[in-house]
Amino acid sequence: MRIALPLTLALLAAIPLRGGDPVNPDSVIIQDFEKRVSDYVQLRKTEESRLTELRATESSEKIFHSQHQLAEAIMRARPSARQGDIFTPAIDKEFRRLMGFAMQPEDAARIRKSLRDAEPVAGRPQVNHPYPSGTPVQSTPPSILLNLPHLPPDIEYRFVSRTLILLDAKANLIIDFMTNLGL
Numbered sequence: 001m002r003i004a005l006p007l008t009l010a011l012l013a014a015i016p017l018r019g020g021d022p023v024n025p026d027s028v029i030i031q032d033f034e035k036r037v038s039d040y041v042q043l044r045k046t047e048e049s050r051l052t053e054l055r056a057t058e059s060s061e062k063i064f065h066s067q068h069q070l071a072e073a074i075m076r077a078r079p080s081a082r083q084g085d086i087f088t089p090a091i092d093k094e095f096r097r098l099m100g101f102a103m104q105p106e107d108a109a110r111i112r113k114s115l116r117d118a119e120p121v122a123g124r125p126q127v128n129h130p131y132p133s134g135t136p137v138q139s140t141p142p143s144i145l146l147n148l149p150h151l152p153p154d155i156e157y158r159f160v161s162r163t164l165i166l167l168d169a170k171a172n173l174i175i176d177f178m179t180n181l182g183l
């Protein structure tokens with residue numbers, strides 16, 4: 001019995017290549033992002049373990065000093081850190097697509113207004129540099145957060161104008177950022 005060519009081609013297309021399941025390319029990109037963030041968190045933990053542990057205190061000076069020491073240790077551990085180390089071109093493109101889901105007509109105007117109403121930040125963010133001290137840290141609109149990958153504790157998404165920053169809140173350090181967001 002002869003099977004028609006279109007049916008044969010359809011059956012062959014349904015067979016996974018090399019014995020694996022079909023892979024969602026967007027999922028692979030998100031996994032790459034999560035691995036990059038996880039690698040950074042591991043580096044921070046390593047550097048933090050080398051420092052004197054901060055005991056519970058209400059002294060803002062001691063807290064700032066401890067945070068500053070951690071930031072400096074991380075900066076020394078990643079001296080060649082640059083924009084795009086975590087937000088690679090593929091990840092950047094995927095994040096823009098994911099943020100686009102939040103920018104549906106009924107939400108877009110509200111999100112843009114929220115971002116415009118934030119206090120201005122002087123200067124441009126720099127990877128492997130502290131978030132400018134004394135500068136308000138704008139929260140990320142919840143509708144955008146819902147579409148972005150979950151982050152480990154102390155790693156946060158923050159907006160500065162039309163720039164998405166990946167911030168290490170524990171060290172007050174800019175890990176990476178994406179610019180020129182169409183928000």
